[in-house]
Amino acid sequence: EAAVTQSPRSKVAVTGGKVTLSCHQTNNHDYMYWYRQDTGHGLRLIHYSYVADSTEKGDIPDGYKASRPSQENFSLILELASLSQTAVYFCASSDRGRDTGQLYFGEGSKLTVL
Amino acid sequence: GDSVTQTEGLVTLTKGLPVMLNCTYQTTYSPFLFWYVQHLNEAPKLLLKSSTDNKRTEHQGFYATLHKSSSSFHLQKSSVQLSDSALYFCALSDRSSGSWQLIFGSGTQLTVMP
Numbered sequence: 001e002a003a004v005t006q007s008p009r010s011k012v013a014v015t016g017g018k019v020t021l022s023c024h025q026t027n028n029h030d031y032m033y034w035y036r037q038d039t040g041h042g043l044r045l046i047h048y049s050y051v052a053d054s055t056e057k058g059d060i061p062d063g064y065k066a067s068r069p070s071q072e073n074f075s076l077i078l079e080l081a082s083l084s085q086t087a088v089y090f091c092a093s094s095d096r097g098r099d100t101g102q103l104y105f106g107e108g109s110k111l112t113v114l
Numbered sequence: 115g116d117s118v119t120q121t122e123g124l125v126t127l128t129k130g131l132p133v134m135l136n137c138t139y140q141t142t143y144s145p146f147l148f149w150y151v152q153h154l155n156e157a158p159k160l161l162l163k164s165s166t167d168n169k170r171t172e173h174q175g176f177y178a179t180l181h182k183s184s185s186s187f188h189l190q191k192s193s194v195q196l197s198d199s200a201l202y203f204c205a206l207s208d209r210s211s212g213s214w215q216l217i218f219g220s221g222t223q224l225t226v227m228p
Contacts, residue, residue, distance in 0.1 A: 033215070042203060042220040043158070058215070090157060103150075103216060105157035 003027065006091050006106035013113050019078040021109050023091030031094040032074040033103065034058075034066060036087045043090065049074055081113045116141045116208045120219035127194055128227050135189040135222045137178075137204030146207040147180055147187040148216065153200045161202075162189070199226045 003026045013019045025032065031050050035043040045058030047066035055066040063085060065077040078085055088110050092103040117140045127133055139145060146165040152158040164171045164180045164187065171178055178189045187204060204219040 031215075035218075043218040045215060045217075048215055102160045102163070103158075105159070107157050 004091055004093050004104050004106040006089075006109045008109060009107060010110045011112070013078075013081045013111065015082060015113055017081050019081050019085075019111065019113075021076040021078075021089055021091075021111070023074045023076075023106055024072055025074075025091075025093040025104070026072065027093050027095075027104060028071070029093035029095050029104070030071070032068065033092045033094070034064075034074070034076045035090045035092065036060065037090060037108075038087050046076065046089075078111075081111075083113050086111060086113045116143075116206055116217055118204050118206045118217050118219035120204055120222050122222045123220070124223045124225070126225045126227060129196055130193050132192050133190065133194050133198075133224065135202055135204075135224065137187045137189065137219060139185050139187065139204075139206045141206060141208070143207075143209050145180065145182065145185075147178075148205040148207075149176070149178060149187075149189050150203040150205060150218075151200050152203065152221075158201075158203060194224070194226045196226050196228065199224060 005024050007022050033048040034046045044060050046064050049055045049068040052071050067075045088108045090108050091106040094103050119138045121136045148163045149161040150158040151161045162173050162178050167182045176191050180187050201221050201223050203221045205216045208217045
């Protein structure tokens with residue numbers, strides 16, 4: 001079974017503070033993604049990466065940075081957290097190419113910004 | 115650009131009835147469509163996928179047929195169960211940025227009543 005683990009699973013942050021969400025995968029997958037989900041809504045892509053030391057912007061990158069120091073690890077960084085960034089964040093990994101299409105998601109990280 | 119549309123935000127049904135969740139898409143590439151399911155407080159998981167025109171694909175009692183002529187990939191089940199209550203996402207593989215990613219629809223919340 002593919003494994004993607006996220007930490008922390010839950011975090012409360014103050015407005016203006018720095019938040020780092022970490023993701024680790026043991027699938028040997030090239031692609032990793034960070035999605036944001038707002039209550040009862042869809043998944044929106046923030047950043048993704050298809051190779052270590054390189055990241056790409058997704059649909060909603062503003063206010064977020066990403067880091068891929070190795071194939072296994074992918075972090076999402078909020079330098080100045082804001083109230084509007086309260087959401088559940090999902091990390092996912094996928095094998096190279098479009099034909100599999102199977103994203104393996106982590107359990108999610110619930111972020112509350114006060 | 116590429117997009118996915120799910121017209122129903124919320125569907126409520128009685129156990130045993132059939133269901134169809136709508137999904138239409140727009141893409142300039144050869145389409146590869148997916149259905150993901152997310153149960154409460156869990157991560158999304160792949161339910162179905164297809165890139166073959168007019169071929170029905172099935173899994174766990176759910177089925178869908180990709181129709182390129184109408185750009186649709188509707189999800190159906192002949193008799194819903196209480197355990198089918200979940201959030202369902204349609205997704206499209208996208209190469210428009212030059213690398214591979216999934217575009218998700220806004221999701222349909224299915225609630226099955228006793």
